[in-house]
Amino acid sequence: MTALLEVRDLARHYPVRGAGLWSTPATLRAVDGISFTLAPGRTLGLVGESGCGKSTTARLALGLLPPTTGEVRFKGAPVPAQRNGAWRTLRRQMQMVYQDPLAALDRRLSAVEQVAEPLKVFDEGDPAQRLERARALMASVGLAPHLFTRYPHELSGGQRQRVVLARALIMSPALLVCDEPVSALDVSVQAQVINLLQDLQAERQLAFLFISHDLKVVRQVSHEVAVMYLGRIVEQGAPEELFQRPLHPYTQALVSAIPSPWRDASERRIVLQGDPPSPAQVPPGCSFHPRCAHATALCREQRPQLADVGSGRRVACHLLKAD
Amino acid sequence: MQAFVFSRLVRALVTVFLVLSFSFVILRMSGDPAMMIMSADAPPEAIAAFRQSWGLDAPLWEQYLGFFRNLVLGNFGYSMRDRSPAMELVLQHIPATLAITLPAFFLKIAIGIPAGVYAALHRDSMVDRVVMGLSVVGHTIPSFVLGLVLVLVFAVNLGWLPSGGSTSWQHAILPIATLSLGGAAVLARFTRSAMLEVMGQPYIRTASAKGLTWGAVVRGHALPNAAIPTLTIIGFMVGHLIAGAVVVESVFSWPGIGRLLVTSVANRDLAVVQCLLLLVAGTMVLSNFAVDMLYGWIDPRLRNGHAAGSAA
Amino acid sequence: MSAVHPIDIAAQRRGGRTRRLLRWLRAYPPLVVLCVVWIVVMLFLAVFADALAPFGYTQLDLLARLSPPAFAGGPAEHWLGTDELGRDVLSRLLVSIRISILVAFLGTLLSASLGIFLGLLAAHFRGRVEQLVLTLVDFQASMPFMVISLAVLAFFGNTLLLFILLMGFYGWERTARVTRGLTIAANEQGYAAAVADVGASPWRIYTRHVLPNIASTLIVGVTLTLPEVILLESSLSFLGLGVQPPMTSLGNMVGYGREYLQAAPWMLLAPSAVIVMTAFSVSMVGDWLRDRLDPTLR
Numbered sequence: 001m002t003a004l005l006e007v008r009d010l011a012r013h014y015p016v017r018g019a020g021l022w023s024t025p026a027t028l029r030a031v032d033g034i035s036f037t038l039a040p041g042r043t044l045g046l047v048g049e050s051g052c053g054k055s056t057t058a059r060l061a062l063g064l065l066p067p068t069t070g071e072v073r074f075k076g077a078p079v080p081a082q083r084n085g086a087w088r089t090l091r092r093q094m095q096m097v098y099q100d101p102l103a104a105l106d107r108r109l110s111a112v113e114q115v116a117e118p119l120k121v122f123d124e125g126d127p128a129q130r131l132e133r134a135r136a137l138m139a140s141v142g143l144a145p146h147l148f149t150r151y152p153h154e155l156s157g158g159q160r161q162r163v164v165l166a167r168a169l170i171m172s173p174a175l176l177v178c179d180e181p182v183s184a185l186d187v188s189v190q191a192q193v194i195n196l197l198q199d200l201q202a203e204r205q206l207a208f209l210f211i212s213h214d215l216k217v218v219r220q221v222s223h224e225v226a227v228m229y230l231g232r233i234v235e236q237g238a239p240e241e242l243f244q245r246p247l248h249p250y251t252q253a254l255v256s257a258i259p260s261p262w263r264d265a266s267e268r269r270i271v272l273q274g275d276p277p278s279p280a281q282v283p284p285g286c287s288f289h290p291r292c293a294h295a296t297a298l299c300r301e302q303r304p305q306l307a308d309v310g311s312g313r314r315v316a317c318h319l320l321k322a323d
Numbered sequence: 324m325q326a327f328v329f330s331r332l333v334r335a336l337v338t339v340f341l342v343l344s345f346s347f348v349i350l351r352m353s354g355d356p357a358m359m360i361m362s363a364d365a366p367p368e369a370i371a372a373f374r375q376s377w378g379l380d381a382p383l384w385e386q387y388l389g390f391f392r393n394l395v396l397g398n399f400g401y402s403m404r405d406r407s408p409a410m411e412l413v414l415q416h417i418p419a420t421l422a423i424t425l426p427a428f429f430l431k432i433a434i435g436i437p438a439g440v441y442a443a444l445h446r447d448s449m450v451d452r453v454v455m456g457l458s459v460v461g462h463t464i465p466s467f468v469l470g471l472v473l474v475l476v477f478a479v480n481l482g483w484l485p486s487g488g489s490t491s492w493q494h495a496i497l498p499i500a501t502l503s504l505g506g507a508a509v510l511a512r513f514t515r516s517a518m519l520e521v522m523g524q525p526y527i528r529t530a531s532a533k534g535l536t537w538g539a540v541v542r543g544h545a546l547p548n549a550a551i552p553t554l555t556i557i558g559f560m561v562g563h564l565i566a567g568a569v570v571v572e573s574v575f576s577w578p579g580i581g582r583l584l585v586t587s588v589a590n591r592d593l594a595v596v597q598c599l600l601l602l603v604a605g606t607m608v609l610s611n612f613a614v615d616m617l618y619g620w621i622d623p624r625l626r627n628g629h630a631a632g633s634a635a
Numbered sequence: 636m637s638a639v640h641p642i643d644i645a646a647q648r649r650g651g652r653t654r655r656l657l658r659w660l661r662a663y664p665p666l667v668v669l670c671v672v673w674i675v676v677m678l679f680l681a682v683f684a685d686a687l688a689p690f691g692y693t694q695l696d697l698l699a700r701l702s703p704p705a706f707a708g709g710p711a712e713h714w715l716g717t718d719e720l721g722r723d724v725l726s727r728l729l730v731s732i733r734i735s736i737l738v739a740f741l742g743t744l745l746s747a748s749l750g751i752f753l754g755l756l757a758a759h760f761r762g763r764v765e766q767l768v769l770t771l772v773d774f775q776a777s778m779p780f781m782v783i784s785l786a787v788l789a790f791f792g793n794t795l796l797l798f799i800l801l802m803g804f805y806g807w808e809r810t811a812r813v814t815r816g817l818t819i820a821a822n823e824q825g826y827a828a829a830v831a832d833v834g835a836s837p838w839r840i841y842t843r844h845v846l847p848n849i850a851s852t853l854i855v856g857v858t859l860t861l862p863e864v865i866l867l868e869s870s871l872s873f874l875g876l877g878v879q880p881p882m883t884s885l886g887n888m889v890g891y892g893r894e895y896l897q898a899a900p901w902m903l904l905a906p907s908a909v910i911v912m913t914a915f916s917v918s919m920v921g922d923w924l925r926d927r928l929d930p931t932l933r
Contacts (some may be wrong), residue, residue: 082829091833096830096832105826107848346786465873570874589876599782
């Protein structure tokens with residue numbers, strides 16, 4: 001099956017001034033060489049700490065940011081990096097859902113007007129038809145009719161997120177990039193929105209690029225999970241396997257940090273030593289080596305590539321290469 | 324910290340450069356000074372001679388460079404009326420201006436800040452309302468109206484004080500009063516809102532919850548933090564020591580810089596106006612720079628290059 | 636809304652009509668209402684000055700020069716007295732109101748337009764354009780406008796058009812700063828970015844989304860600039876460097892009345908009072924608007 005979204009060696013660097021007046025300029029490596037593919041109707045979960053480059057990856061995938069190197073292909077064709085006509089046409093097929101639905105909505109317009117706006121931008125139908133389609137879609141994402149004409153500040157968090165979803169779906173895109181879509185919601189509402197996303201995926205064959213720092217949510221929603229650290233993917237695989245048997249030392253630390261009431265008292269949490277990293281000063285070699293308990297000389301010098309280690313798992317670690 | 328000082332210095336220099344160029348541009352764009360000074364029916368040879376002696380017949384870019392060269396050499400031109408060096412004329416008038424703006428500056432601070440702090444600490448009380456009311460009035464009365472009203476009351480009706488001129492210290496009272504009342508009103512209002520903003524912060528509640536007396540909280544936490552924005556205003560006021568009395572000096576016929584500016588403008592004495600502009604610009608830039616440095620020293624957030632709360 | 640307002644308690648004791656009146660009073664404080672009334676009256680006078688003035692504003696009446704107002708013992712037909720050339724003070728006042736309000740209005744409009752335009756430009760293009768705009772903002776903010784005005788007036792002479800243009804450069808830097816800040820916030824993380832992701836063109840984003848959202852903040856800013864322009868214009872006219880005769884403005888009248896402070900104080904008291912009341916009223920209304928629309932702006 002041809003991949004819907006294909007990303008190869010994607011990198012995004014920013015030149016920054018170092019500290020002090022006469023310092024040499026440094027490079028902030030927000031995304032530092034990422035490759036993955038996403039098939040139609042599947043979900044790829046992207047996890048990692050704040051600052052690891054997840055949101056930048058999302059924006060690169062949608063063409064909202066031009067990459068420094070590498071390429072993004074959607075349905076085989078390259079995604080334009082400038083906001084020209086071709087880029088705008090591509091918006092019909094790929095959309096984004098945001099972390100803060102209140103900020104993503106114009107507080108002066110009612111919900112239904114905002115859901116109908118993409119239709120206006122692309123000049124589809126007449127005003128009455130647009131509102132009709134908007135209403136139908138809003139109903140199908142679980143919004144009651146009396147909420148349609150409300151303003152964003154008159155809706156609850158979960159309702160707002162549904163409005164943002166409806167706006168993203170109204171052009172019937174094939175790909176939806178969700179950047180921390182449930183992080184701002186209460187736990188009970190999170191479950192509802194997650195279920196909604198899964199239903200929509202089944203109905204419409206939607207592909208999701210699901211970005212989150214919350215491992216529990218990603219585990220539930222994804223067909224495949226990629227763990228990011230300092231702009232690179234360090235491990236990739238099926239969620240259940242990855243969480244039960246994490247291979248990369250960083251994944252192991254992440255997984256062990258998940259709070260759980262069923263944790264055995266004897267199971268110790270892995271606490272990472274060393275300072276939190278900065279994407280402006282990426283360590284040479286393996287970017288994780290300063291904090292890794294198993295680091296060797298090779299780890300300090302050579303950057304490990306993401307390699308297959310069997311059963312669909314890929315890990316970027318010198319110590320885990322299949323012998 | 325270094326980057327901060329450096330960027331502020333660059334900003335100050337750029338402003339000075341812009342002011343100088345601005346001055347040059349409008350000076351040259353405003354028409355032919357020769358025609359303006361000499362009357363329209365002067366013989367053409369006289370006009371040409373005038374042009375030559377003032378260097379007005381060279382191409383524009385040459386004049387621009389010459390302008391800067393003159394400045395560096397300290398040659399600021401001559402008053403077109405009486406041929407005296409313009410900068411000397413300007414500098415002569417500074418003491419008279421400072422004689423009223425300096426006392427007014429201290430009075431403004433002495434009246435305005437305590438009033439504002441008191442009003443903030445006793446919010447919505449009678450005193451607060453009175454202070455706010457007076458400060459709004461002080462903000463909306465133009466200085467010439469305030470000055471004239473004071474003259475009407477104290478000089479004309481009560482006869483206590485003279486209404487104009489500068490021969491004795493009594494003459495200075497009304498101008499100083501006019502300047503300080505207006506400024507105190509602005510300062511009171513500003514101090515009050517700075518204090519209120521600080522007092523609404525969570526760390527004030529925390530300080531009080533720690534068991535500190537209210538006085539200690541105010542002295543140790545509220546006042547120092549409220550001082551930071553108040554300093555900008557005071558810095559502005561320092562910058563205005565030279566230029567802020569333009570209207571008041573005219574009302575009271577006080578022979579300072581402001582009055583010199585007004586008369587030079589009315590007479591189109593361009594060299595003098597230019598000198599005044601440079602002097603004012605220099606003072607403002609210097610005081611802004613000083614305030615920036617003070618800010619950077621007082622507010623630890625600025626020392627490491629983080630923006631002080633504004634959009635980066 | 637912690638404690639119950641005393642007016643509410645009182646209202647509960649009385650009937651429904653009184654309750655509604657008191658609620659209305661709380662929403663629109665009497666002082667603000669009075670200020671609005673004053674502003675409306677001033678606008679009315681400005682528009683209909685010609686029809687309302689009992690005399691022509693340049694009409695001389697040398698026999699009646701320096702006569703006091705009618706209510707203070709002067710001739711009955713000159714309600715506010717006459718000036719040194721026998722011209723009726725009331726008529727001159729009406730025309731002055733028109734000119735001063737016109738200059739202040741147009742000046743503020745120009746300043747707001749310039750500020751919004753440059754602010755949007757800076758926020759949209761970022762980079763060098765933004766740096767340029769910010770440098771200009773710094774320059775404008777660091778120079779006392781009075782001195783700049785005087786310099787410009789010295790160099791360029793003085794026509795009404797030029798004067799209005801000059802007033803148009805007052806205060807634009809504040810509007811530009813606010814516009815830039817709010818637009819950047821909308822663009823980076825907010826609704827403007829979201830709509831751009833949908834595929835809307837920048838024109839649509841700015842006109843349909845950004846400007847309506849920042850309009851209330853800008854309006855508040857404008858009502859705070861307007862009284863300052865009034866004061867600036869009257870100060871410059873007082874110095875004789877603003878509106879030139881034969882046109883008359885409020886500051887002008889005060890300037891000419893200065894010489895006759897002792898002999899005929901009414902010449903400058905009437906225009907002074909109008910200046911102060913108008914600036915005060917617009918200021919009050921602006922403060923009230925700001926409190927209503929955006930209490931976070933204190």
